[in-house]
Amino acid sequence: MPTITSARVIVTCPGRNFITLKIETDQGVYGVGDATLNGRELAVASYLTDHVIPCLIGRDAHRIEDIWQYLYKGAYWRRGPVTMSAIAAVDMALWDIKGKLAGLPVYQLLGGASREGCMVYGHANGSDISETIERAQEYLEFGYKAVRLQSGVPGLKATYGVSGERFYYEPAKGNLPDETCWSTSKYLRSVPELFQKGRDALGWDLHLLHDVHHRCTPIEAARLGKDLEPYRLFWLEDATPAEDQAAFRLIRQHTTTPLAVGEIFNSIWDCKQLIEEQLIDYIRATVVHAGGITHLRRIAGLADLYQVRTGCHGATDLSPVSMAAALHFGISVPNFGIQEYMRHTPETDAVFPHAYSFQDGLMHPGDKPGLGVDIDEKLAAGYEYNRAYLPVNRLEDGTMFNW
Structure with a gap:
């Protein structure tokens, strides 16, 4: 042993x-x-x-x-x-x-491949709708089959998912948390136009996704889902805070837009009701925050009974080790849906050499034994820890709100 x-x-x-x-x-x-x-x-x-x-x-x-x-x-x-x-x-x-x-x-130890690769989606974001669509077209040229659209909201100085970087988005900053300002009413007015113009420019073969980031009440989320139905989203993510799993019943009563949630979930208990009542279509629990491959497989097994598919979180706050593990998991489970893929910086890729690869909108974990990823400890030692915080969010009147 x-x-x-x-x-x-x-x-x-x-x-x-x-x-x-x-x-x-x-x-x-x-x-x-x-x-x-x-x-x-x-x-x-x-x-x-x-x-x-x-x-x-x-x-x-x-x-x-x-x-x-x-x-x-x-x-x-x-x-x-x-x-x-x-x-x-x-x-x-x-x-x-x-x-x-x-x-x-590892995927061979999990039963082997259930597909040739894992479809992934990229993040297209811009300060306004035209810039968002321009970046989405770049993802199309890279071969992506799915893209998340996030755009600046008129009247707000900053919007979740939008950054000055072309292909990277890192919300965590040093010193103390940034404070941002939010208006749900302004946001709800802007999103339907984003997807109407997105469909006009990008066509209907590209899967389009959107992240609400827990910022709507259930009835606001229901209205948004209904407004977006003509544009056939792949999913509407984190439409409302999910501590109250039953809140998704109200959204389901009013819209057929597919719903995804779960990147901040820690266990199967966080999504049990959502899955058993078929209140969501995609479960987004991630390998690093939900107990690893072992526990994520339990969540996927429960979800499979209710035709809920996986859509694991895959932002840059997961290292390439997590991305590799997510791909071994995703290529093996029968009810895989999609994998989020935010590209890491060249510095991160150098510290974490890996076998996974991207081609034609799909990713494959590679066939090296184990997870196929390592850490260069000598390189890693050259990058000292830098305290960083995620932002906090307030409404226009100063009330603390969801970030």
Whole structure:
């Protein structure tokens, strides 16, 4: 049996902060896992270093399920983003080890490929509608089959999803959180025009997506979904905060626009009602924040019973380790829907060399044993941690609101 002999946390910031767990065994094989929790990275690093790693030493690295249950049930304090991100890092690293020892890519250990590749979507954003459409056309030229459209809202200085960078969007900044201003009424007036002009310019063969970012009440989201029905969106994401899963019943009563939610979910319990009542069409829980490949497969298994498909979060706050794990998961599960794909910076790609690739709108995890991704520790050491916060959001009258 491969025994865990050591484990350590690697903190690096090649343009943004990443937390990586490296687990080593007595057979000379190691695995890597992502533990990044955007804006609260060091909380997970401490949880791993101070509380999890001491419990791993001497354990059989092959016993992935048992270790997962040990860390989940044994802590007593279950769920939550810090705990589940730490468990996810361990889980990814153990799957990486198992694949390397077997001489197989992880997706082969999960039952093999269910498709030739994972369809991904890119982010087209602009300060106004014309700029957003221009960037969407660039994604078309790259071969993307699906694009998310986000545009600046007239009358607001800043809008979620819109940045000065052409292909990168990183909302977390240093010092203290930025404060942004929001108006739902102005937003609701602008989005239908974005998609009407988007369809006129981009045609009907390209899948179009949109992220509300939890900023509507259920009835506002219902109205938005109804307004967007003529443009046949692939999905409307995070239409309303999902702490109250039953809130999606109201949206479902008023629109047939497909609904996606779940990038901030931590466990199957966060989406159980949404799935069982078929209140959503896509579940967006991600491998790093929802307990790793082991737990994400449980969520996908439940979703498959109710014809809900996966659409995992894949922004740049997930390192290439998570992207690799998401692709091994996505190419293997029967009810895969789509994978978000925000390209990392060249600096990040250099720190995390990887086997996954993009071609013709699809991504493949590659066929290297394990996850097919590594960390260059020498390069990583050259990028020191830089404290960063996600923004906070206020309404025009100063009331705190959802970011």
